[in-house]
Amino acid sequence: MDDGLKCKKCPPAGAPDWMVTYGDMVTLLLTFFVTMFSIDDIDYYELRMILAAFSGLGSYQGGRTLQAGAAAELGNTIMSLPAMQRGRALDKAKKAALSTFQPEIKTKKVRVTEDERGLVISLAADSFFKPASAEVDIEEARSVLQRLSSLLTTPDLSDRKFRIEGHTDSSPTDANSPYYSNWELSTARATNVLHYLVDFGVNEQQFQVSGLADTEPMADETTPEGQAYNRRVDVIILTDGHL
Structure with missing residues (x-):
């Protein structure tokens, strides 16, 4: 049989065109489901380290290796750097807080956020204090303060510093109130929260207390x-920068 006849009977070389599209679709589906499976387990501090190993990624200036190991310039081990370990502890604390206070977060009695100060657990004053008073409504607040104390005494946070900040709205205090102004009211509320947390087991030496009155509003x-x-x-x- 001659070569011309052979070529007419041979199938086209390579995969059919539709296989390219099919392969792309399968790859994208695999990537999607892997991401869905692992999204809750992302270590953001390891991710930052990996991104920092590349040049030309925005604020990340690049590095020399993706491998966890010795950093010759620092004489240390990348994965055991103090800042990274402390960052992981804060990330774990956020996950624990979101889980611990899930019922109160849904009812807006507690908010868990992050800002330049660190991890912020906000207690709604209207839910935990008697009206126009610094007296803690302990029947309402006991469970939350006990869980908060347990969170703050975990081994990962044993070397951390904490701050309790009292905040008020701009309405003046009552003339018959024992609090001359919102400065005294906000400070007394923060201090009383600390007293209960100490009763429930926190280390008082790790805390700072301040009253900010209405100087740091979060809403209109x-x-x-x-x-x-x-x-x-x-x-x-x-965080370390706000001790």
């Missing part, structure tokens, strides 16, 4: 909802 003061949002006590797991 012209509405009752905004004022309620601003009346709060923030318990903050501080």
Whole structure:
């Protein structure tokens, strides 16, 4: 049989065109499901280390290796650097707080956020204090404060510093109130929260307390909802830069 006849009977070389599209689709589906499976387990600090190993990635200036190991310039081990370990502890604390206070987060009695200060656990003043008072409504607050104490005494946070900040809205205190102004009221609320946390087992030496009155609002003061949002006590797991 001659070569011309052979070529007419041979199938086209390579895979059919539709296989390219099919292969792309299968790859994308695999990537999607792997991401869905692992998204809760991402270690953001390891991710930052990996990104820093590349040049030209925005604020990341690049590095020399992706491998966890000795960093010759630092004389240390990358995966055991203190800042990275402390960052992981804060990330674990956030996950624990979101899980611990899930019922109160749904009812807006507790908020868990992050800002430049660190991890912020906000207690809605209207839910945990008697009206226009620094007295803690302990029947309402006991469970939350006990769980908060347990969170703050975990081994990962044993070398951390914490700050309790009291905040009010802009309404003046009552003339018959024992608190001359919102400065005294906000400070007293923060201090009383600390007293209960100490009763429930925290180390008092790790804490700072401050009253900020209405100087740090988080919402519009012209509405009752905004004022309620601003009346709060923030318990903050501080970053190293805000000790």
